[in-house]
Every structure is written in C-alpha cells, then in structure tokens.
Amino acid sequence: MKIISMIPARYAASRFPAKLMQDLNGKSVILRTYEATVATRLFDDVFVVTDSDIIFNEIVNNGGKAIMSLKEHNSGSDRIAEAVENLDIDIVINVQGDEPFTDKESLSKLIEVFKTDDKKEVDLASLMVHIKDKDEINNPNTVKVVVDQSQFALYFSRSPIPYPRDENVGVKYYKHKGVYAFRKEAILNFSKLPMQTLEASEKLEQLRYLEYSKRIKMVETDVQGIEIDTPEDLERAKLAWK
Template sequence: MKIISMIPARYSASRFPGKLMQDLGGKSVIRRTYEATVATNLFYDVIVVTDSSIIYNEIVNNGGKAMMSIKEHECGSDRIAEAVENLDIDIVVNVQGDEPFTDKESLEKLIAVFKDDHTKNIDLASLMVHITDEAEINNPNTVKVVVDMFDFALYFSRSPIPYPRDKTVAVKYFKHKGVYAFRKEALLDFYKLPMLTLEASEKLEQLRYLEYGKRIKMVETSVQGVEIDTPEDLERAKKLWK
C-alpha cells in the first residue's frame, strides 16, 4: 500500500493572511508542518501543494518537495485531488499547512483504519480530539463533530454540537482536527462533486462528503496541539513550542 502525505497551503487565508509564513521558533509555520510530517517516517513521499510562489520557494529552497496548483481551488481537498490525479498511490493523507504540531501517533491511528479495512469499505477517515473548555466549544473557529456509535461522522459544525438543551446529560464534545486520509479514488470522486449548501454555509469541505451520502470514519486522538487560524493561535503556538 503506497501512502503519501500532501499538505495544501494557501497564502491568502481569510482570517489570517500570510499565516503559513509567520515565524514559529525560527522557521515558518508551513516549514514546521512539513518537517513534522516528514519526521514521522510514515510516508512514501511528503509534498506541499500550493497556489503561492512564496510558499513554494520556502519549501523547495529549504530542501523540501512542493508543487504549484494549476487551477484555483475553494478547498484543500480539491487542491490535493488535482495534484495526485496522475500519481501511482493508494492512500493520500491531507495534513493542513497550519498544523505544525502534527504527530506520528495520530497519523499512525489514521493510517491503521485502511490497513485494517480489508474489504475497502472506508473511503476516508479523519481525526478528532475530546475538548472540555467551554470557550473552545463555543468558538466558531473550532470545528466540532458528532459521531454515531461506530465513530462515523454525523455532522460537523462551527456551532457547539450537540446543543446542551438538557444539561444533566453527560455529552462529550469533539474538535475536528483537519487531517484526512483518503483512498485515491474517493478523493478524485470528491473533486468532481459540486459544492452544496451546507458546505457553502459553514465553509467546511468535509460536509460535501456527508451531503452526498459518503461516510467519514473518525479516529480519536489525545494530541491537541494548536491549529493556527488567528494571530492569537500563533501566540499560543509560540508558547507551546518553547
């Protein structure tokens, strides 16, 4: 089974433009993410795919691998699908460019889903982490996920889900970490499907799969880390890095 990692990287992020080129402990955020992914030694190849010559040069000039996107893309999965269309691979793991704390343990759990799926019933899998901080649960920049009893995703939202109408019920809240693993065929199928209303409303690409009836296997990890969506996240990341 040939497994690669692709890191989609936009320069002009809406909430924090240029965030991937911000300094984190003496290196850019995107370089930290790339090096952390390579260091897991889980992949046949690790490639940053970007629409930015700045990010491309940052990776290539520091000994890494990068590709320039040909088309404009609304989301990272589309960007990766274009990049892998003609590659001889089985599984592609999408690590977000703003995840400098990417760790081996979590990625191993994700890859194991496919190694154990001998009948090839699972098209894609993703990570979630249990959260208890009320501010984080209510933060629209923190994407939440609810799952069924078999850990397949029921819905993703920027709102707190489930809503605590009955506060005596002990529900667990899970944060969706933007790391996905796809069978190549499923990713290419996704690329051909037009965006529908839920994805457009929440600005969450994973909802496209659910809207088209696909199933997403969620894998729980205990590694929290920091995804860098805002300047405040970057400051938290700097403290954690030290």
C-alpha cells in the same frame, strides 16, 4: 500499499493573512509543518501543494518537495485531488499547513484504519479530539463533530453540537482536527462533486461528503496540538515550541 502526505497551502487567509509564512521560532509555519510531517517517517513521500510562489519557494529552497497547483481551488481537498491524479498511490493523508505540531501517533491511527480495512469499506477517515472547555466548544473557529455508534460522522459544525438543552446527560464534545486520509479514488471523486448548501454555509469542505451520502470514519486522538488560525494562536505556538 503506497501512502503519501499532501499539505495544501494557500498564502491568502481571511482570518490571518499570510499565516503560513509567519515566523515560528526561526522557521515559517509551513516549513515547520512540512518538517514535522516528514519526521514521522510514516510516508513514502511528503509534498506541499500550493498556489503561491512564495510558499513553493519556501519549501523547495529548504530541501523539501512542493507542487504548484494549475487551477484555482475552493478547498484543500480539491487542490490535493489535482496533485495526485497522475500519481501511483493508494492512500493520501491531508495534513493542514497550519498545524506545525502534527504528531506521529495520531497519523498512525489514521493509517491503521486502512491497513485493517480488508474489505475496503472506508473511503475517508479523519481525526477528532475530546474537548471540555466551554469557550472552545462555543468558538466558531473550533469545528465540532458528532458521530454514530460506529464512529462515523453524522455532522460537522462551527456551532456547538449537540445543543446542550439538557446538560445532565453527559454528552461529550469533539473537536474535528482537519487531518484527512483518503483512498485515491475517493478524493478524485470528491473533486468532481459540486458544492452544496451546507458546505457553502458553514465553509466546511467535509460536509460535501455527508451531503452526497458518503461516510467519514472518525478516529479519536488525545493529542490536541495547536492550529494557527489567529495571531493569538501563533503566540501560543511560539511558547509551546520553546
């Protein structure tokens, strides 16, 4: 089984422009993320796939591997689908470019889903982490997920889900970590499906799968990490890196 990682990377970002090129204690955020992914030693290859000459050169000039997108894309998964179409691979792990604290333990859990899936029933898997802080639960930048008894995703939202009408039932809230593991065929199929209303409303690409009756296997991890969505996140990352 050949497993690679792809890190989709856009230079433009609505909440924090050029965030991937911001300095994180001596190196850019995207380079830190690339190096952390390579350092796990879990993959046959690791690539940054981007529409930006700046990001492309940042990776290549520092000894890494990068691929330039040939088309405009609405999501990171679409960008990856174009990049892997002609590659001889089985599984591709989508690591977000704004997660320089990407860890080996969580990625290993995702890979294990496919290694133990003898019947090839899982096309897509992703990570979630239990959260308790009310501010984080209510933060629209924190994507929440609810799952069924078999740990397949029921829905993703920027809103708190489920709504706590009764706070005494002991419901657990989970944050979706934007790391995906795809079978190659699944991500190629994804890129051919037009966006529907839920994805367009929430601006969450994973909803496209659910809208087309696809299943997403969720894997719980204890590793929170720091996703850099705002300048404040970057400052927290700098402190954590020290």
